[in-house]
Amino acid sequence: MTRRLDAGADPESFGVGGSRPLHRAALFGSPEVVGELARRVPDVDALENGTTALWDATVAGRTENARALAAAGADPEWIGHGGWTPARLSLAGPEPGLFTPTGGRPELLGPPGAQPDPLDPPGHRPRLTDAERAVADEGRRLVAALGDFHYDGLGLASAAGIDAEEAIRRLEATPADRELMASVVADPLDHDMDDILRLVGVTTVPGGCVVTQPWGYGPSMPGIHTRLSTGTVSYGLYANPKSGNQGSIHRDGVCEGWDLHPGGGPYAGETPEQVLFSYVYAHHAVAYCLAYADLRPTDARAVLGPPDHWVELPDRDYWAT
Structure with a gap:
């Protein structure tokens, strides 16, 4: 890479679409590549799709790259989606001590309108509110409880x-x-999918229940959720091997969101609460779906089985709501 840059390659443009190499390196490269590119670009905090490379590295959990960017002068106090900064958002992540505090910007010190703490004066360090810390703590617990599985x-x-x-x-x-x-x-x-699509597992967990089908999309069909969500809320997931995770939200029998991307990370236009939630469960789609409905399982049994009950659904059109 260094040879190509020395030979005149543009550190500001990557590929046909003109994507920024620093943003790509922040997500997929090494700290050494990130540092070299950061040294060569005129603005280490230049935006791509509305975010800085440091924001992208922080959200993606690429903490080594985030450190390299901060060392190169990237601003941990840049205000991103939902009013969050990389510095304060990182407190809810896997390495709360990722950034060394720099300065005393009010947005680092709590939500808008928060009163200064005389024992923690402005400029001392960023912090989370008690409610934000609770979301982060539960996210860490749930992700660890589920563990890694295909x-x-x-x-x-x-x-x-x-x-x-x-x-x-x-x-x-x-x-x-x-x-x-x-x-x-x-x-x-060994079975035809149409013959086993109506077979699902159902398990009680703290906060509610999980309907699961480790081999198919059955529990994600809207007709399931219009029934389950009466007087409450349900979140559906199909981990489509072809196109990625597909989510849906139903509340009191009505679909509020379809073709969502649980676990995909924060998006522009989300509220501060949504940004935090999306960040905590980034790359953990199953945990995202469970947490959205405020379910608190202590292991992955409700998802992977054996469930409390294997049942067969009636033969009906579950795509009709």
Whole structure:
């Protein structure tokens, strides 16, 4: 890379679309590449798609690259989505001590209108509010409790405030055939998808229940959520191996959001609360869906099985709401 830059390659343009190399390196490169590019660009805080390279590295959890950018002069106090700065947002991340405090910008010290703390004067350090810290702490707990697992092809419904028995009643489901379920669990690919799409697991967890199908999109169909979400909220997920995670929100039987991207990170236009939530669960789509419905499982059993109940859904059109 250094040879190409020395030979005249443009450090400000990458590829046909003119993407900024520093932003790409912040997400996918090494600290050494980030540092070299940062040294050569006229503005280390130049924007791409409305964010700086430092913001992108922080949100993506590339803490080594974020440090390299900060060392090169990138501003941890730049105000990004929802009024958050990289410095304050990082306090909710995997390395709360990522940035050394620099200055006393008010936005680092709490939400707008917050009163100064005489024991923590302006300019001392950024901090989270108690509510923000609670979101961060629960995110760390939930992500750790679920652990790492392969979930491509998974279908999931997270319903708040109802247990497995109530979910089964709302769905009018009946117990699944045990021999069939044993065969399906052993090798779902040995069965025609249409024949096993109405077989789902249902499990009670703290805060509500989870409907799961490790091999298919069944629990993400809208007809499931119009029934589950009566008087409450449900979040659906299909981890589509072809196109990525697809999410949906239903509240009291009405769809509020479709074709969402849970775990994709903060977006422009989100509220401060949404930005924090998206950051805490970035790259953790399953945890995002569970947390959205305020479910608090202590392990991944409700998602991966064995569930409390294997049931068969009635034969109906679940794409009609």
